[in-house]
Amino acid sequence: MTKGKPLRSRRAGGKPPKRAAERIRESARDLFYRQGIRAVGVEEIVTRAGVTKPSLYRSFLSKDALAADYLRHMGEDGLARFEAVIAADPENPRGQLRVWLMELQAKADKSDYRGCGTTNAAVEYPDRRHPARKVASDIKSRFRSRLAALAAAMGAREPDRLGDALMLLFEGVYTSGQLFGAGGPARVVVDAADALVESHLPPGRGHRATTPS
Amino acid sequence: MTKGKPLRSRRAGGKPPKRAAERIRESARDLFYRQGIRAVGVEEIVTRAGVTKPSLYRSFLSKDALAADYLRHMGEDGLARFEAVIAADPENPRGQLRVWLMELQAKADKSDYRGCGTTNAAVEYPDRRHPARKVASDIKSRFRSRLAALAAAMGAREPDRLGDALMLLFEGVYTSGQLFGAGGPARVVVDAADALVESHLPPGRGHRATTPS
DNA sequence: GCATATAGGTACCGCTCGGTTACATCGTCA
DNA sequence: TGACGATGTAACCGAGCGGTACCTATATGC
Numbered sequence: 001m002t003k004g005k006p007l008r009s010r011r012a013g014g015k016p017p018k019r020a021a022e023r024i025r026e027s028a029r030d031l032f033y034r035q036g037i038r039a040v041g042v043e044e045i046v047t048r049a050g051v052t053k054p055s056l057y058r059s060f061l062s063k064d065a066l067a068a069d070y071l072r073h074m075g076e077d078g079l080a081r082f083e084a085v086i087a088a089d090p091e092n093p094r095g096q097l098r099v100w101l102m103e104l105q106a107k108a109d110k111s112d113y114r115g116c117g118t119t120n121a122a123v124e125y126p127d128r129r130h131p132a133r134k135v136a137s138d139i140k141s142r143f144r145s146r147l148a149a150l151a152a153a154m155g156a157r158e159p160d161r162l163g164d165a166l167m168l169l170f171e172g173v174y175t176s177g178q179l180f181g182a183g184g185p186a187r188v189v190v191d192a193a194d195a196l197v198e199s200h201l202p203p204g205r206g207h208r209a210t211t212p213s
Numbered sequence: 214m215t216k217g218k219p220l221r222s223r224r225a226g227g228k229p230p231k232r233a234a235e236r237i238r239e240s241a242r243d244l245f246y247r248q249g250i251r252a253v254g255v256e257e258i259v260t261r262a263g264v265t266k267p268s269l270y271r272s273f274l275s276k277d278a279l280a281a282d283y284l285r286h287m288g289e290d291g292l293a294r295f296e297a298v299i300a301a302d303p304e305n306p307r308g309q310l311r312v313w314l315m316e317l318q319a320k321a322d323k324s325d326y327r328g329c330g331t332t333n334a335a336v337e338y339p340d341r342r343h344p345a346r347k348v349a350s351d352i353k354s355r356f357r358s359r360l361a362a363l364a365a366a367m368g369a370r371e372p373d374r375l376g377d378a379l380m381l382l383f384e385g386v387y388t389s390g391q392l393f394g395a396g397g398p399a400r401v402v403v404d405a406a407d408a409l410v411e412s413h414l415p416p417g418r419g420h421r422a423t424t425p426s
Numbered sequence: 427g428c429a430t431a432t433a434g435g436t437a438c439c440g441c442t443c444g445g446t447t448a449c450a451t452c453g454t455c456a
Numbered sequence: 457t458g459a460c461g462a463t464g465t466a467a468c469c470g471a472g473c474g475g476t477a478c479c480t481a482t483a484t485g486c
Binding site: 041042043053054056057062063 | 442443444445446447
């Protein structure tokens, strides 16, 4: 980053006009997430972005590369947001997990919920050599590690195993949420996670997350 | 290219010649499950089946209809197999669930595990009006009911909620299994389910599934 | 022996896909 | 003013898609 200067002029007090690559990224992100990667053609992406096809191929090597970029960005964002929620009250990891899960539970309870874009991409691209799949696997591995660390912070006897159990719950919400929408199995995820955590804590260490009473 | 010898004329001492429709069903089932529905073209399906495209369209209205047929068959089979395992020891629903989960856990621990075809299809077809998606939703609803009934048979206080919690675990195994393959989070599903069941049983009612010691 | 019904194959359709080319245009800054 | 970098325009490519009109082979009933 040498110059912070806008490469493109802001015409008379407007927001800086977005460059083609960024518009493409945004449009691809929406479409890929909403409809799936395979279901969306490059034509549709550039049309929605208000740009043209050569612009896409000037910034991205291929549709696969664009998909990988989409997953990379979304994954990093998700990981960062998770991190932020946990860090909001570092003394109370269990309570913060609960906060995160309550948000997830609310999102998954909507009829147009589409789950986790990373998981969805892995389902769409079973071939482990595919660039999109590679990114998806990487993101998920990091998330898995993060959950194990969280379980350790909670004082679990076997943090890796508690982390994995929680991960099953997360993944379960992603797919069952988009399968059932409102009123689906996702509605029990907060309680289920609580039960799982409880069962992994040494005796006397457990008992309720946030409520002191 | 010679005429290719008659594939179905061997009625003298052999298996009954399989009809084109059935060969197509088998090949579609393998390919759809392995690679995903969108990733597979009708050309590949008929080639692998050893038949030709018009044969496909004489038995199925469209690729979508074939996909729906594939999901219907796979779903019914899966439900029936689950039913059979549970029915093998009707007095011990908890132990039978455990049996089923141990099998699932073993399958999900392979590097080429591809999860649940029904779940995968729902991810590939987010549009609820799509014929394949409709079948997928139907199958999953029935499985959800079945789990609730199972939870009731175990004597859970809130069978619907325990059923849903177990469903989250199942779905979690499907996607995390194909994401991580061997050594993934699926390895804890039996224990996690056990903990969940335990937490839902009235006091004194619980304690271990199969092992009496 | 011959007609017929039917399962199957041959060869093709139009379309959309991901991706590319050559060139024109516009805005910005030196 | 002039040059440059970023973008748009328009046409195009080969491959593969889902789907179909039409012909051929075979088993069977009369």
